[in-house]
Amino acid sequence: MSLKPVLGLQQTQSLVMTPQLLQSIKLLQFNAVELEQYVSEEIERNPLLVRDESRSSEDQQPQPQQQSEAEIISERLDASLENLYPDDPGRHDTISPDLSAQWKSAGGHGSTLSDDDWNAESFAAAPRTLRDVVQEQIPLIFRDPADRFLALHLADSLEDSGYLADFDELPVRTGTTRAKLERILMTLQQNIEPPGLFTRNLCECLAIQLRAKGRLDPAMEALLDNLDLLARRDFAALRKICGVDESDLADMIAEIRALDPKPGTAFASGSSAPVVPDxxxxxxxxxxxxxxxxxxxxxxxxxxxxxxxxxxxxxxxxxxxxxxxxxxxxxxxxxxxxxxxxxxxxxxxxxxxxxxxxxxxxxxxxxxxxxxxxxxxxxxxxxxxxxxxxxxxxxxxxxxxxxxxxFTAAIASADGGDAHSAEAVRNRIRQLIDQETADNVLSDDALVDILKKEGIDIARRTVAKYREAMSLPSSVQRRREKKALAAQR
Structure with missing residues (x-):
């Protein structure tokens, strides 16, 4: 078999993704903020691209009819500043020569003031962060510089929620004993505002807030030690552990619900941007x-x-x-x-x-x-x-x-008609649960029967899945909670 070069013609198909085609695909999935950022970068990079400001300038142009009405009202009321303050020599639209010189020496570029020169944001105070609030109080709590140094290290370990992170690593990082850090931490917990900061778990956070209100009695301590039972709405077990009746337990639960489980979030500096509809x-x-x-x-x-x-x-x-x-x-x-x-x-x-x-x-x-x-x-x-x-x-x-x-999945119809949207079925399940009373709590099987009577063919496990996805508790937990709420009333 001899090997030699041979000329041949072959036809194939292949998808060639050019850079512009790839960028076009990215443009489709950009949201409004990402698209604006991308266009701004392209305008900076490309000198031939400019923004079309014609529409915005037309929107900002004052209406002549409104101007004429404003002038008519002003003439009728004669409310000019010269007439309101005839003896005030300082009421002028321009700055005096001396002040103008001072303005220019300070970096100003002109001697007239207009509405465009006034920027309220430059005078607005920056929002106070959790770190700012804590650092302002630490010098008032600790007089010893060494204690103050350790307190600032603890402040650096605060999460946005107000909880303390990595406390076990702080003795090695600060070169001090755990007992001394525990003493500094206890002092911070007892004196810092708002109560509940510098805690290591939810139970400790709630306990400090209750102690500040004078409500941390043995029954409340027992309730805080069994928050898992409270999450499961096992009120019978809680009454037995705390040694209280149903009315007292309802009052204790109401007090806990009034507390702030994350006291540090009140000083969160981040702000969510509003969603812009496309x-x-x-x-x-x-x-x-x-x-x-x-x-x-x-x-x-x-x-x-x-x-x-x-x-x-x-x-x-x-x-x-x-x-x-x-x-x-x-x-x-x-x-x-x-x-x-x-x-x-x-x-x-x-x-x-x-x-x-x-x-x-x-x-x-x-x-x-x-x-x-x-x-x-x-x-x-x-x-x-x-x-x-x-x-x-x-x-x-x-x-x-x-x-x-x-875009939602389809749930078959029980009578052979049109299918139902999964989102509509979830909404119907929520409506049925919201309409429950303490004496008539619907189980998942009861929900299935009601939905089938309404023409929705759905399995019990699907109802349970939708209910859990909406963070709705089981029928047993809902019954306990509704009875506790009824007892409060």
């Missing part, structure tokens, strides 16, 4: 639903063609290649953002069409829906619909919902 659904005059993109969630960018032509006329070959690449990337980004907006609108419109009964009547009419169903109807791939609906929100007359909320 799509807004409003009722139309003809009784249908109008689906619109939220312009606040869509960054508007343009290609600066004039600047591109100006720079191209004065650049050499090497610069021309750079400008051509920037122009290509800028045009691609504008098209990609437009395609992303069209795709979101197309998917959202079909979701609204499929879930019209939900918008009209509520969650009980939510239909089971799959990503593939939407993909087949609008002619997209299922993975594309999955990326579009990820981290996107829809504002409807019934509230704000993530787009994935409308």
């Amino acid at each position: 799509v807004i659904v409003r009722p139309a005059p003809d009784g249908s639903w109008r689906v619109e993109l939220n312009e606040e969630a869509l960054p508007r960018v343009l290609v600066d063609q004039a600047y591109c032509a100006q720079v191209s006329a004065r650049s050499g070959k090497q610069d021309q290649a750079f400008i051509s690449e920037c122009l290509q990337n800028a045009n691609w980004l504008v098209r990609a953002l437009d395609q992303r907006a069209r795709s979101i609108l197309k998917v959202a419109s079909e979701i609204v069409r499929q879930q019209e009964a939900f918008l009209t009547h509520g969650v009980s009419h939510l239909r089971p829906l799959k990503l593939k169903t939407i993909a087949d109807i609008i002619g997209m791939h299922e993975s594309t619909v999955s990326r579009i609906t990820a981290n996107k929100y829809m504002l409807t007359p019934r509230g704000m919902f993530e787009m994935r909320y409308f």
Whole structure:
């Protein structure tokens, strides 16, 4: 057998993922915050990209009708500052020459003050953190510098909840004995505000708060030592352990519920950003639903063609290649953002069409829906619909919902009719449990019977799974809790 080179022609198919195609896929699954951050980075990187400020400037432009009305009211009332304070020489719109010089020497850039120069945020105090609150109190509690040093080390080990972390490692880290750290810790627990900080578990946290209120008696200590029984609503065992009757136990439980299990979270510095809807659904005059993109969630960018032509006329070959690449990337980004907006609108419109009964009547009419169903109807791939609906929100007359909320599994109908949405079934289970009384608590089997009478074919283990997913206790625990609440009344 001889080996020699041979020319041949072969046809194959392969998927080539270009960098721009990969970035287009990423753009689909970006939420509003991530998209804004990405566009800002591209604008800094590409000199040919600029923001379209035309719409925002039109929105900020004052209405001439409102201006004229304000001038008419001002003339009628004659409420100018000169008339209100005729003898006050300091009421001027400009700064005096001496103050102007001082302003410029301090870094100012002009001698007039306008509304734009006033920034209330620069005068607002920074939020106090848990560490700030603790460090302010430690010098007042400890006079010895060595004790103060150890107390500050304990403060560094505080979690955001107010609990103490890694206490066993502190003796090695600080080079002191455990007994001395225990003494410092006990002093902090007894004197620091709010009570409950510097504790190592929930029982210790609640005990310190009760001691501060003068309510830590032996019965309450026994209750705190058996919080697991309280979590299981085993009130009969708790009454026996604490040596109290049903009324006293109900009062003790009410006192514990009034305590703060995480006292440090009151000083949490982090703030959750509001969710910006990508799509807004409003009722139309003809009784249908109008689906619109939220312009606040869509960054508007343009290609600066004039600047591109100006720079191209004065650049050499090497610069021309750079400008051509920037122009290509800028045009691609504008098209990609437009395609992303069209795709979101197309998917959202079909979701609204499929879930019209939900918008009209509520969650009980939510239909089971799959990503593939939407993909087949609008002619997209299922993975594309999955990326579009990820981290996107829809504002409807019934509230704000993530787009994935409308895709739920199907529960078969007991009478052979249309299937029921799993989310609608969960909502029905919650409604039935909320309507319970102390004398009529529904077991999982009773819930199954009620749902089957309503045409929902569901197994008992599925009911238990849905109930546990909603953090709803079992029927035994609910019965104990409702009887305890009834005894309190």
